[in-house]
Amino acid sequence: MKVLVIGSGRMGAIRAEDLSANSKVSQVLITNRNPDHGMALAQKFSAEFVPWDLLGSIEADAFVVAVGTAAHEQVLSKVLPHGKPVLCEKPIAASLSGTRAAIESAAKYGATLQIGFQRRFDENIQKMKKQIQSGEIGTLYSLTMTAHDFTPSAREFIEGSGGIFRDMHVHDFDLIRWLTDTEVETVFATKSVLEHQDYADFGDADTSAVVAKTSSGVPVIISGTRHNGLGQDVRLEAFGSKNSISAGLNTRTPLHDLEQQLKLNVNPYLGFVDRFRDAFRNETNAFVSFAGGEIANPCPADSALESLRIAEACELSASSGKSVRVAEVL
Incomplete structure (x- = not known):
């Protein structure tokens, strides 16, 4: 399974670390608006860095949205059309209308959103x-x-x-x-x-x-x-x-x-x-299992x-x- 992690901040680093340690994941890709930060994170976990401007064309089996909330709309508009499973850190959007729009977009393209509420995995x-x-x-x-x-x-x-x-x-x-x-x-x-x-x-x-x-x-x-x-x-x-x-x-x-x-x-x-470090790890592993069709969406x-x-x-x-x-x- 090839997974693209979008964002190289604190949550992006946690997801990259846990995905790299998951035997079901064959390749971790990382992209970030700041290429230096993205390449540094990719090097740390033996992942592959891909340029930010290629976000909409990168092929992957699953996506992780780990950027700030303000950038969610832009990022989701690029990844949801792929119709793949997406782990999105909470919140999907800052408003109810923005959240509904993202959910509707996911349904339109056949993509599925798992939300990053890690306490469920404690x-x-x-x-x-x-x-x-x-x-x-x-x-x-x-x-x-x-x-x-x-x-x-x-x-x-x-x-x-x-x-x-x-x-x-x-x-x-x-x-x-x-x-x-x-x-x-x-x-x-x-x-x-x-x-x-x-x-x-x-x-x-x-x-x-x-x-x-x-x-x-x-x-x-x-x-x-x-x-x-x-x-x-x-x-x-x-x-x-x-x-x-x-x-x-x-x-x-x-x-x-x-x-x-x-x-x-x-x-x-x-x-x-x-x-909640163990819970984050459990959550990431559950996403991999969900993306692989092994379990139902644990946090719709x-x-x-x-x-x-x-x-x-x-x-x-x-x-x-x-x-x-x-x-x-x-």
Whole structure:
């Protein structure tokens, strides 16, 4: 299988590394707008660099879109006409209309989009899903999610990120839908700037909270911060009538228990890549299997559309101070 990785930044490098280590991939191609960066990455993983201006004519069995969101429309317009499987980092586009347009284009050309929501491929989060779906924890009473970044975003990133709901919490919104197999019905959201004023300059926030309710009535509480002094803290708790379970609570969790009975904060996670490096690898390998026709699409394009819709609802809620029905966001 020949796979073209488009982009040589952080995510492009992760995908190139994992594809190069996959025995089902015979050749990795890399292209980047900056040829020096692209050639350096290609050399690192014994891949082949191809010029950016050949993007629309490069033949490959599968494509990975790992450029910034602002360039997704241009890149997808070049690769979707090939009618091949595409792994696209989230989001597909910055708007619901742009997302719908890309999905429609993929359908037109017979291409398939797998969305880069890597948390679905975290082994312990997968275990949580299995226990919820099997009924092992009984009736699901509620979910609690923690999303606390280690370091604040760089100022140049904040301007084009889309904000804390669209950029960070969109992962949580995807997990709600995936774990419960239901849609989010309503959200009530708040956001503030409590420490890092760069966020205020772009109408963004460094602190957030969301209370969501699924169509099945399950309440979900989400806590978000753009800075956690101890490390990257991403955890989930599921509470049921038979059992209560956690994913992401381990010795590396950046947390101190005042009772001093738990062994925590040992070599804490120092960023989202550190926290989810194995999940990214699993995700890339799953894409290869999907592209090879071995499995169904593990993260279809509607996951991006509906998660973005929930994020838009949260923005409306935060600005109005009222609960918002997600279905009313068009």
